[in-house]
Amino acid sequence: MRALAERFRRASATQVMALSVLSLMAVFFAVPIVWAVFEAIGGTALHWLLNSAFYSTAGAAIAVALCIPAGYGLATHDFPGRRAVLIVTILVMLIPPNALVLPLFLEAHAAHLLTSPLAVILPYGLYPFGVYLAYLYFNTGRFELLLQTARMDGCSEWHVFKRIVLPLSLPVSALIAFLNFVASWTNFFLPWVMYWSFDTTSRYPLALGIALQLDTTKGASFYGALIQLHTASSPSYIALLLLVTCAPVLIVFALAQRWIGSSQLQGVFR
Amino acid sequence: MATVTFRAASRIYPKVPKAVNQLDLEIRDGELLVLVGPSGCGKTTTLRMLAGLEPVDEGDILVDDQSVVGVPSQRRDIAMVFQNYSLYPHMTVAQNLGFALEIAKLSKSAIKDRVIETARTLGLEECLDRKPAQLSGGQCQRVAMGRAIVRQPRVFLMDEPLSNLDAKLRVATRSQIAALQRRLDVTTLYVTHDQVEAMTMGDRVAVLKDGVLQQVDVPSVLYDTPANAFVASFIGSPGMNLLDGIIGPDGVTVGSTTVQLPRELRETAGTGRVTVGVRPEAVTLAGDGAGVPATVNIVEELGPEAYIYARLEHTAADRSGEETPDFVVRVDPKSAPPSGRRIELHIQQESVQLFDADTGARIVPE
Numbered sequence: 001m002r003a004l005a006e007r008f009r010r011a012s013a014t015q016v017m018a019l020s021v022l023s024l025m026a027v028f029f030a031v032p033i034v035w036a037v038f039e040a041i042g043g044t045a046l047h048w049l050l051n052s053a054f055y056s057t058a059g060a061a062i063a064v065a066l067c068i069p070a071g072y073g074l075a076t077h078d079f080p081g082r083r084a085v086l087i088v089t090i091l092v093m094l095i096p097p098n099a100l101v102l103p104l105f106l107e108a109h110a111a112h113l114l115t116s117p118l119a120v121i122l123p124y125g126l127y128p129f130g131v132y133l134a135y136l137y138f139n140t141g142r143f144e145l146l147l148q149t150a151r152m153d154g155c156s157e158w159h160v161f162k163r164i165v166l167p168l169s170l171p172v173s174a175l176i177a178f179l180n181f182v183a184s185w186t187n188f189f190l191p192w193v194m195y196w197s198f199d200t201t202s203r204y205p206l207a208l209g210i211a212l213q214l215d216t217t218k219g220a221s222f223y224g225a226l227i228q229l230h231t232a233s234s235p236s237y238i239a240l241l242l243l244v245t246c247a248p249v250l251i252v253f254a255l256a257q258r259w260i261g262s263s264q265l266q267g268v269f270r
Numbered sequence: 271m272a273t274v275t276f277r278a279a280s281r282i283y284p285k286v287p288k289a290v291n292q293l294d295l296e297i298r299d300g301e302l303l304v305l306v307g308p309s310g311c312g313k314t315t316t317l318r319m320l321a322g323l324e325p326v327d328e329g330d331i332l333v334d335d336q337s338v339v340g341v342p343s344q345r346r347d348i349a350m351v352f353q354n355y356s357l358y359p360h361m362t363v364a365q366n367l368g369f370a371l372e373i374a375k376l377s378k379s380a381i382k383d384r385v386i387e388t389a390r391t392l393g394l395e396e397c398l399d400r401k402p403a404q405l406s407g408g409q410c411q412r413v414a415m416g417r418a419i420v421r422q423p424r425v426f427l428m429d430e431p432l433s434n435l436d437a438k439l440r441v442a443t444r445s446q447i448a449a450l451q452r453r454l455d456v457t458t459l460y461v462t463h464d465q466v467e468a469m470t471m472g473d474r475v476a477v478l479k480d481g482v483l484q485q486v487d488v489p490s491v492l493y494d495t496p497a498n499a500f501v502a503s504f505i506g507s508p509g510m511n512l513l514d515g516i517i518g519p520d521g522v523t524v525g526s527t528t529v530q531l532p533r534e535l536r537e538t539a540g541t542g543r544v545t546v547g548v549r550p551e552a553v554t555l556a557g558d559g560a561g562v563p564a565t566v567n568i569v570e571e572l573g574p575e576a577y578i579y580a581r582l583e584h585t586a587a588d589r590s591g592e593e594t595p596d597f598v599v600r601v602d603p604k605s606a607p608p609s610g611r612r613i614e615l616h617i618q619q620e621s622v623q624l625f626d627a628d629t630g631a632r633i634v635p636e
């Protein structure tokens with residue numbers, strides 16, 4: 001926010017004027033489109049969209065909140081069992097996500113979480129690949145040196161984390177959040193296993209909602225319904241839903257890519 | 271205001287020779303002591319032990335007669351300038367300078383005053399709002415210095431702070447740092463691999479080799495009376511020439527030429543093999559058949575003086591396999607012989623130094 005204000009202060013009057021006019025025009029054209037889309041997809045689908053947004057955002061937020069401290073700890077501190085934790089992280093990371101769906105289902109069942117949003121949020125919030133990415137990011141000599149510099153400047157471990165590690169973790173946080181968001185947003189199998197057999201259509205994410213549009217009441221399988229376009233609603237409606245499904249990923253990418261790979265560590269070394 | 275004492279301090283990494291081996295060194299209050307040695311000799315390790323970034327495996331380190339072994343870096347009140355500066359990339363110059371004060375919970379206005387004063391001292395007022403990525407190498411170097419002095423610590427540590435600057439800036443900055451250190455009067459341990467930097471900046475200079483301290487003294491003493499052959503060849507640019515010689519009744523024989531020696535030196539040296547040390551400026555060229563014969567290899571012209579790199583004939587002959595370094599002679603550029611020319615070296619006997627052929631220790635005339 002401060003950076004934004006700073007930029008405004010530095011902008012010339014012409015730039016401010018151009019920006020205002022452009023924003024006005026953007027709003028002018030965007031509002032009808034957004035309105036048209038939401039009118040067309042209707043209340044239920046909007047609900048699914050919001051469900052998806054909630055699940056994926058919550059999952060990504062938990063993932064970032066856990067991965068950064070975990071990766072930082074693994075990369076810069078020596079504690080008993082560190083190697084073991086690292087190896088397990090890498091192993092779990094290598095297991096295909098779909099292979100874990102059944103065990104996760106049984107786990108969720110045992111924990112009485114099957115119809116709870118946690119059943120689809122937690123499997124993404126706990127994100128070993130993100131831990132590994134954070135570990136790689138922090139496991140560099142230049143980072144180590146910065147931490148030592150901060151300690152010599154009198155920082156406690158907590159100060160080091162708050163004042164040095166957190167601000168510098170922005171690029172890797174953005175990357176973790178983006179990858180995690182896309183993975184959970186586009187996932188079908190996990191929510192399907194968790195929710196399908198229950199009467200919980202109001203909890204469906206959008207991906208499941210779209211599947212519900214396929215009419216399987218005539219005894220046809222998914223595949224059969226799909227191939228004959230037996231749908232509960234019109235194909236054009238489904239097409240619109242599919243388009244709407246793509247949009248958030250694009251938006252999240254546009255937001256995240258400013259920081260992904262932005263060189264926060266630039267200027268540490270000369 | 272502090273003194274620093276290393277007492278037989280060692281740092282032992284697993285599976286390699288001791289990086290710092292039984293170091294005994296005292297840095298006096300307000301002194302600028304330069305630690306110099308070739309790359310990999312343990313200079314950085316020594317600094318980091320004092321900074322608390324590296325454990326002390328044996329021995330002790332005292333600051334103001336209090337052991338700091340086991341005291342975390344945070345509480346040592348020592349500031350360090352790292353070789354790569356290690357500026358906080360997400361903070362402006364002003365924030366970089368004020369960070370330690372902020373952590374120490376000084377008031378906002380006190381921090382501001384000290385940051386501005388430091389920036390003025392180092393000529394950084396223009397850059398206070400910039401991030402490190404927007405600074406030149408020289409400016410980064412000054413911010414790194416500023417971050418150390420703004421804290422007014424007990425001890426400054428500097429690890430090759432000039433090695434990333436270009437040659438001209440390095441020369442200008444080294445005198446500024448020395449002047450600043452004298453003005454602030456803070457005990458300083460300054461590390462460099464560059465002996466010119468060491469000799470020009472240091473109140474005293476400590477020479478380190480393979481983790482072992484060779485000699486500590488004021489620059490002129492290091493130059494005139496090096497403790498051993500290593501110091502002799504390391505200090506000076508170029509360093510002292512070292513030749514194999516045999517002590518005889520009249521002097522020392524190098525190849526087939528005998529160089530006269532002062533009587534006390536010859537008597538102390540006894541008999542047998544020695545290493546003969548000759549400074550490049552203690553040699554004259556003459557063609558009377560009495561000097562050490564050599565062939566000019568390269569001539570380096572530096573303007574006011576020139577250096578001849580010459581191959582001694584007897585070393586070229588008897589040690590065909592092993593490459594012996596060229597013998598360096600300082601001459602007037604106007605009379606420098608061209609390369610390929612056969613010359614004769616007259617070694618001034620009063621400036622010859624002898625070193626034990628096995629231990630390298632200097633043979634001191636009694």
Ligand SMILES: Nc1ncnc2c1ncn2[C@@H]1O[C@H](COP(=O)(O)OP(=O)(O)O)[C@@H](O)[C@H]1O
Binds near residue numbers: 316
């Ligand atoms: N972390 C380490 N592990 C093992 N050996 C090390 C480590 N750091 C330095 N060394 C060794 O210690 C010696 C001294 O290193 P250093 O103090 O960095 O030298 P200098 O700063 O004089 O170039 C070198 O031989 C180096 O290989």
Ligand SMILES: [Mg+2]
Binds near residue numbers: 313314315
């Ligand atoms: Mg070093």
